[in-house]
Amino acid sequence: MDWKKLSTTKITEVYRGLFFNRCYICHAKAKNTLCQHCKQGLPTNHTHCHQCKRPTHTHNILCGQCQSNPPAYQVCVAPYQFEGVIKTLIHGIKFNQRNQYIRPLTFLLSEQLIESYLDQSWPEQLLYVPSHPSRIKERGFCQTKAMATQLTRELKQHLGDKCPNLPKKNPIKKIKNTQAQHSLSRKERLKSPKNSYLITPPTAKHIALFDDVMTTGSTIEHCTKLLLAAGVEQVDIWVIARTPDKEYKPQAKQTV
Ligand SMILES: [Zn+2]
Numbered sequence: 001m002d003w004k005k006l007s008t009t010k011i012t013e014v015y016r017g018l019f020f021n022r023c024y025i026c027h028a029k030a031k032n033t034l035c036q037h038c039k040q041g042l043p044t045n046h047t048h049c050h051q052c053k054r055p056t057h058t059h060n061i062l063c064g065q066c067q068s069n070p071p072a073y074q075v076c077v078a079p080y081q082f083e084g085v086i087k088t089l090i091h092g093i094k095f096n097q098r099n100q101y102i103r104p105l106t107f108l109l110s111e112q113l114i115e116s117y118l119d120q121s122w123p124e125q126l127l128y129v130p131s132h133p134s135r136i137k138e139r140g141f142c143q144t145k146a147m148a149t150q151l152t153r154e155l156k157q158h159l160g161d162k163c164p165n166l167p168k169k170n171p172i173k174k175i176k177n178t179q180a181q182h183s184l185s186r187k188e189r190l191k192s193p194k195n196s197y198l199i200t201p202p203t204a205k206h207i208a209l210f211d212d213v214m215t216t217g218s219t220i221e222h223c224t225k226l227l228l229a230a231g232v233e234q235v236d237i238w239v240i241a242r243t244p245d246k247e248y249k250p251q252a253k254q255t256v
């Protein structure tokens, strides 16, 4: 093995894997990537719209937006709300190259996926919503590609051959360099994905589309429609976190 070619992150990961089994957040001893204590403090997306997984105060309702304008996808898995520790970890990957957080996040998503797909069939392929090439150059990597790759590794351990395959070349391309979603207003976000992506028709009929965060859902909706128009029959959405609406205020925890 050429050790010079290994990045510092990779060496740390190998070292950690060989000698430690520690929580990625607090470094306490832990069987998996996070200790029980840190896991309990994560902003779980408990109550949500059953279609688009928008955080709501009542469980299993259909939100106003899904009632007036139903999304093109049927299945959406979004285990966390985009806030607290989850937001810190995702921002760490996106803006500070903290790639070591990819593993705990994809591990958590894989756990939720395995539970969600107990009574339904797994997609054949896993695609991801990519960043624009100029942003990938700026960051040095595409975070959704890195996350989708790690997610496949996690799922393969449970699913073996049934694991959705990640094509070598992602058939979705971002062709318009739009402003970062988090810096736009809701109105601007809803407008921005139009004509921003290009699709090469994929061969699979049932596809999982991965993104790290779903904000308004307009990018996901746009890409889903392009995939359906290209001959895909079913698109399932897999995201780590869903951004709560501005009006949504988490309910205060009851103290006994
Ligand atoms: Zn911990």
Ligand SMILES: [Zn+2]
Pocket: 049, 050, 051, 052, 053, 054, 062, 063, 064, 065, 066
């Ligand atoms: Zn909804």
